[in-house]
Amino acid sequence: MERLVTSNLKMGIIAGGQLGKMLIQEASKWNIITYVLDKDEDCPAGKIASHFVKGSNLDFNDVYQFGKQVDILTFEIENVNIEALNKLKSEGVRILPDPDILALIQDKGLQKDFYRNNHIPTSPFRLVQSEQDILKSIDNGDFSFPFVQKLRKGGYDGKGVAVINSASDLNKLLPGPSVIEEKVEIDKEIAAIVARNNKGEIKCYPIVEMLFDPQANLVDKLICPSSITVEQSEKAKNIASEIIELLNMEGLLAVEFFIDSKGEVIVNEVAPRTHNSGHHTIESIVTSQFEQHLRAILNLPLGSTKLKLPSVMINILGEEGHHGNVLYEGLTESMAIDGVKIHLYGKKITQPYRKMGHITVLSPSLECALKKAEKVKQLIKVKSWTKN
Structure with a gap:
C-alpha cells in the first residue's frame, strides 16, 4: 500500500x-x-x-x-x-479480512465444519436447527449429557451459549440453529494471536493463558507467558498459523483453545480481528496487536512479537448493582504501583460486567506481576453516580 x-x-x-x-x-x-x-x-x-x-x-x-x-x-x-x-x-x-472469511466465522456451524474438513483438532459436535431437534436427539440417544449449545450466529462474550449438564438444565436451551458440542473437561484455556499479510508472511504472538470470571463469563486475568508446556505452546502456534494460512487471510486472527484433562490442545473458536486476549501486547510485546493488524492489512512487513516483560492483564468491569454515569474508584492508588498501565475506554454509562477498560501489569517476574494484578483488582471499582 x-x-x-x-x-x-x-x-x-x-x-x-x-x-x-x-x-x-x-x-x-x-x-x-x-x-x-x-x-x-x-x-x-x-x-x-x-x-x-x-x-x-x-x-x-x-x-x-x-x-x-x-x-x-x-x-x-x-x-x-x-x-x-x-x-x-x-x-x-x-x-480486510475478506468478507468470505467473515461469513465463515460469523457462523459457528460453518466454522466447526471448516475445522473438521481440514483436520484441525476441535471438540466433537453436531448441528441442529431447533430446541426440538436437541430434545429428540437426547430421546433417541444420539448424544448425552453434559453438552454445550452454541447459537450459530450472534453470540459473543459468553452470550448465545448454554451449558447443559443434566436434564434439569434443559430449560436453559436457546432457540435457533445451533452447534451442540461434547463438553470438554478443561484444564486450561489459552489463546494465540497470529497475523498474516498479502506476501504470506506469518507471525504468532506468545501464547497467553486465560482465567475466567464464572459469573460474567469474561476474562478475569490474562497471563503472558502461559504456564503450558513448550510442546503445547508450539502446537497451539502451529495450529493458529495453519488456520490463517488455510483461510488465505490478511489481518489478525485470534484463536482460542482448550487444553483438556489429557493435555490435548483443542480449538474452541476464532475471531478475525484484534481481540481482548491481545491487549497486553500494547506494553509487553515489541509490536502491539493493533499495529500488527495495520501492518497485515496494509501488506507491510510484520513486526516483532518478542516478549519485553511478563505481564498480567485484567479487565475493568462494571460492578454489580451499578448502572448509570461512571465513577472510578482506586485509580490513584493503582497508578502508584510500579508497572501498572491503565486503559479506560471512555464509555459514558456503566452496567454490571460491562467492559469499561483494562489494566496491564508488567514485571520482570510473572509471580510479582500476578501479586500486583490481584492488588489492583481489589482496588479498582467501576460504580455509578447520580448528577445533581
Whole structure:
C-alpha cells in the first residue's frame, strides 16, 4: 500500500468500541485518516476518529455507503452485513479480512465444519436447527449429557451459549440453529494471536493463558507467558498459523483453545480481528496487536512479537448493582504501583460486567506481576453516580 506514504489513506472501521479506539490510536501514528461507523455517537472510537459516521453495522445501506467513502475497510466486530461487504468488494473496495472469511466465522456451524474438513483438532459436535431437534436427539440417544449449545450466529462474550449438564438444565436451551458440542473437561484455556499479510508472511504472538470470571463469563486475568508446556505452546502456534494460512487471510486472527484433562490442545473458536486476549501486547510485546493488524492489512512487513516483560492483564468491569454515569474508584492508588498501565475506554454509562477498560501489569517476574494484578483488582471499582 504505497499510498500510506502520501498521508491520504482513508481507512474505515466498522463499529466503534474499544478495539476500534485502540486501532485508531495506532493508525494516528502513521497519519492514516480514519472513519468509524457506529450507532452510538458516544462510542469510544467516535471521539478520536478523523470522521464519525452514524449507522448500523447490520444495515445494508449504512455499511455500503460507509464503505464507499474509504480506501480500505476493516472491522472490530464479526456481526456485519455481509451482502453490503460483498457489493463493496465487487466494486473494488479493499476489505480486510475478506468478507468470505467473515461469513465463515460469523457462523459457528460453518466454522466447526471448516475445522473438521481440514483436520484441525476441535471438540466433537453436531448441528441442529431447533430446541426440538436437541430434545429428540437426547430421546433417541444420539448424544448425552453434559453438552454445550452454541447459537450459530450472534453470540459473543459468553452470550448465545448454554451449558447443559443434566436434564434439569434443559430449560436453559436457546432457540435457533445451533452447534451442540461434547463438553470438554478443561484444564486450561489459552489463546494465540497470529497475523498474516498479502506476501504470506506469518507471525504468532506468545501464547497467553486465560482465567475466567464464572459469573460474567469474561476474562478475569490474562497471563503472558502461559504456564503450558513448550510442546503445547508450539502446537497451539502451529495450529493458529495453519488456520490463517488455510483461510488465505490478511489481518489478525485470534484463536482460542482448550487444553483438556489429557493435555490435548483443542480449538474452541476464532475471531478475525484484534481481540481482548491481545491487549497486553500494547506494553509487553515489541509490536502491539493493533499495529500488527495495520501492518497485515496494509501488506507491510510484520513486526516483532518478542516478549519485553511478563505481564498480567485484567479487565475493568462494571460492578454489580451499578448502572448509570461512571465513577472510578482506586485509580490513584493503582497508578502508584510500579508497572501498572491503565486503559479506560471512555464509555459514558456503566452496567454490571460491562467492559469499561483494562489494566496491564508488567514485571520482570510473572509471580510479582500476578501479586500486583490481584492488588489492583481489589482496588479498582467501576460504580455509578447520580448528577445533581
